[in-house]
Amino acid sequence: MKTNNTNTTIQSVALIILRLLIGWHILFEGISKLLSPGWSSAEFLKESKWILEGFSRWVLSNQGVLNAIDLLNTWGLIAIGVGLILGLFTRTAAISGALLLFIYYLSNPPLIGLEYSIPTEGNYLVVSKTLIESVALLVIAVFPTSRGFGLDMFVSRIFSAMKLFKVKVDFRE
Amino acid sequence: MAGKKNKPVQGNEASSHSEKKQVLTRRGVLKSLAGIPVLGVFAYGLLEKQSYDHQKKQNVLNELGLDDIKRPGIIKNTAGKKGSLLRVGIVGFGSRANALSRGMGFMHPKDIEFSRKRGTLDNWLAQENLNIAVTGICDVFDLHAQKGLETVRGGLYPGGGPDTTLEVKRFRHYHEMLESKDIDAVVIATPEHHHAQMTIDAVHAGKHVYCEKSFTRTEEELYAAYDTVKNSKIVFQLGHQIAKNIVFKHARKIIKKDILGKITLIEATTNRNTAHGAWIRHLDKQGNPKPGDKKSIDWAQWLGSRPYVPFSIDRYYNWTKWFDYSTGLLGQLFTHEFDAVNQLLHIGIPESVVSSGGIYYWKDNREIPDVLQSVFEYPERELTLVYSANLANSRQRGRVFMGHDASMELGGSLSVTADINSTRYKDKIAKGIIDPSYPMFSYNPLSGGIDAVSSATEKYYASRGLTDTFINGKRTDVTHLHIKDWVDCIRNGGTPGANIDLAFEEGVTVLMAHKSYIEKRRVKWDPVKRKIV
Structure with missing residues (x-):
């Protein structure tokens, strides 16, 4: 992949603001779930329509899987949020976030003919805020900002140092 | 990526954006830590929000005198470790x-x-x-x-x-x-x-x-x-x-604390719209009659003291449809409603009842009405209980206790909403502490939380009824708890929750409503003669 990391300052600042805001939002979504004792994705999944409907039903019919999904959701959101704010493993966080949001979108897409019993907070046709946030994370993933403004700078230094001193790292560990 | 380019090279400030010139300058380090203060602001905001929400909830709970309300504790195992067989x-x-x-x-x-x-x-x-x-x-x-x-x-x-x-x-x-x-x-x-x-x-x-x-x-x-x-x-x-159901514990407290004000009307409903819900149950999913015939069913014993009719698979499975075997909606469904109200308010037997209704949708061979309204008067208590049942529409109408200051909707969950013209909450409503367009108190055992200021989703789901309740953080079958109550009383003495006196009050109330429907007139209870007149 060809890297062109010469954003102008204003470009970088805009991207960093975007990264911080999305990180903030996702982190709070995760923390809110953590703080509400009885939270479960069950009610969201019950509403699932279109291509993920079958999958959602399967999750709902299995308490163990549902619990696992709930746990992964909560901690996944928190990890993604922290990653985006700190600029730590930013690309991984951004791509995971984009995927997760895209799954949320696919579960309840505002397509013509699909109707939901929970009212939405806005008016959507095909495109929803969830989809936009998902794509915004893709933008963050492809325009790196964290090497300058994020802990990834240290991460990349550590990796390059390892490479320099031919330190072998076995990731399968 | 870009691994090869990461070799540290001396560079100057001007080109510090370039990955090729990655040098640890003080400015660079500071920039890399830019997210940390954001996280700090986030944590501060989170604590502020938590504290605000808690305070707001506490204000409402204090106002209602429910500040000591908690998630229900451990239920006592009154039978000891394991009761005798x-x-x-x-x-x-x-x-x-x-x-x-x-x-x-x-x-x-x-x-x-x-x-x-x-x-x-x-x-x-x-x-x-x-x-x-x-x-x-x-x-x-x-x-x-x-x-x-x-x-x-x-x-x-x-x-x-x-x-x-x-x-x-x-x-x-x-x-x-x-x-x-x-x-x-x-x-x-x-x-x-x-x-x-x-x-x-x-x-x-x-x-x-x-x-x-x-x-x-x-x-x-x-x-x-x-x-x-x-x-x-x-x-x-x-x-x-x-x-x-654990919501009843909270409902009792709400009644005891007089949060609703003077209750003058209680509305209980049945809202079903399926053949099964209308007691048509003798066919399987393919539309074939369910098993059972003269050989495998002791028909004479099944009929008991009831008038002889030839064996009928319809009567065997759908007995609720005939007055010979049942009082229909009243016996099957109103009993639950009455029990819920009577266990909370101890209203007992009404002074008078009037019922009306008819067979308006399920035009089969049934005798029982599919639309029924019964009005129970309690002049001494200065309240009316209305039961409204429909077997041809499933719009959820809940079970609502209406007081001068607030209404309580009680099902599998509970919510209390202040009345916009309440005397007691007038000031709080004016100050915006209580919003009469949202429940001021709600409790949903399945979500496990007590919510003074409900979220939109909470409000939405608060209306749904449930068959399980949450006790000690575990989903618990209410039927199990009811049997346990009975068994504990057999072993250790005591009177169970749905005892014979309550059964009697309920029995009279149901039969009054039934008699009124059959005889198409208002009936009264004569407690001296012990008779419905």
């Missing part, structure tokens, strides 16, 4: 007996498999072992009796099952079962027209009784059954598990 016989093994068996600690092997697949089996296995041995099953239908035997021999039981090697036996007639020395108590889950006589016979045989609703279908039966139970030492429980 109780030997139970079940009369009538239809779908209700299946649910009662689960509550007692027995599940059919097929249901065990199904429950395992759904992931709910562990929950059931964690249910308290009531140390009940089902030693008798009585059913007029061979298939149902067989299902009962298989259920009792299920093979997997909560807490390892009862301490016994006693075998379960099938009885063909309930009289034989009552004569058995291996039975201490009976669970009656037959159609309604047997309840009173079976209760009377069981009491005479010295057996404790758990009887499904509705208790009786005529006045004579009611007085006879009431007197028999009242003059005996047996423990009687009517099958009204609803008050065991």
Whole structure:
């Protein structure tokens, strides 16, 4: 992949603001779930329509899987949020976030003919805020900002140092 | 990526954006840590929000005098570690007996498999072992009796099952079962027209009784059954598990604290719109008649004291449709509503009742109405109870207690909403502390949380009813709790929640509404003569 990391300052600042805001939002979504004792994705999944409907039903019919999904959701959101704010493993966080949001979108897409019993907070046709946030994370993933403004700078230094001193790292560990 | 380019090279400030010139300058380090203060601001905001929400919730709770409300604590195991063995016989093994068996600690092997697949089996296995041995099953239908035997021999039981090697036996007639020395108590889950006589016979045989609703279908039966139970030492429980739902504990507190103000109207409803809901149950999913014929069903015993009619698969499965066997909506569904209201407000028997309705949708061979309104007057209490039932529309209308200051909607969850013209909350509404367009207090046992200021989703789901409740953080079957109440009273003395006096009040109330519908007039209760007039 060809890297062109010469954003102008204003470009970088805009991207960093975007990264911080999305990180903030996702982190709070995760923390809110953590703080509400009885939270479960069950009610969201019950509403699932279109291509993920079958999958959602399967999750709902299995308490163990549902619990696992709930746990992964909560901690996944928190990890993604922290990653985006700190600029730590930013690309991984951004791509995971984009995927997760895209799954949320696919579960309840505002397509013509699909109707939901929970009212939405806005008016959507095909495109929803969830989809936009998902794509915004893709933008963050492809325009790196964290090497300058994020802990990834240290991460990349550590990796390059390892490479320099031919330190072998076995990731399968 | 870009690994090769990462070799540290001396660079100058101007080109510090370039990856090729990555040098640890002070400015660079500071920039890399830019996210940390953002995280700090986030944490500060989170704490502020938490504190604000808590304060707001506390303000409302303080105002309501509910500041000491908590999630319900551990329920006492009054039976000690494990009570002495109780030997139970079940009369009538239809779908209700299946649910009662689960509550007692027995599940059919097929249901065990199904429950395992759904992931709910562990929950059931964690249910308290009531140390009940089902030693008798009585059913007029061979298939149902067989299902009962298989259920009792299920093979997997909560807490390892009862301490016994006693075998379960099938009885063909309930009289034989009552004569058995291996039975201490009976669970009656037959159609309604047997309840009173079976209760009377069981009491005479010295057996404790758990009887499904509705208790009786005529006045004579009611007085006879009431007197028999009242003059005996047996423990009687009517099958009204609803008050065991943990929301009732909060509802009682709300009533006790007079949060609703003066209650003048209670509206209870039934809203169903399916053939099954209208008691058309003799066909399977493919539309073929369900099993059962003259050979496998003891029709004479099933009819009991009721007028002879030739065997009918329709009557066998859909008995609720005929007044010979049931009081229809009133006995089957209003009883739950009345029980819920009576357990909360102790309204007892109304002074007068007027009912009206008709068969407007399900034009089959039924006698019972499918649309029914009954109005129960309590002039001494200065309140009216309205029961409104429809079997041809499923719009959820809930069960609502209407007071001058607030309304309480009570189902599987509970919510209290201030009245916009309330006297008591006038100032708080003006100041914006209480918003009459949202519930000011809601409690949903399944979400486990107590919410003073409900979220949109909470509001939405607060209206849905549930069959399970949450106790000690565990999903618990309310029927199990109701059976446990009965069993604990048998072992340790005491009066169960749905005792004979409540059964009597409910019985009279139902029969008043029924008589009013049949005779198309307003009926009154004469407590001196003990008679509906």
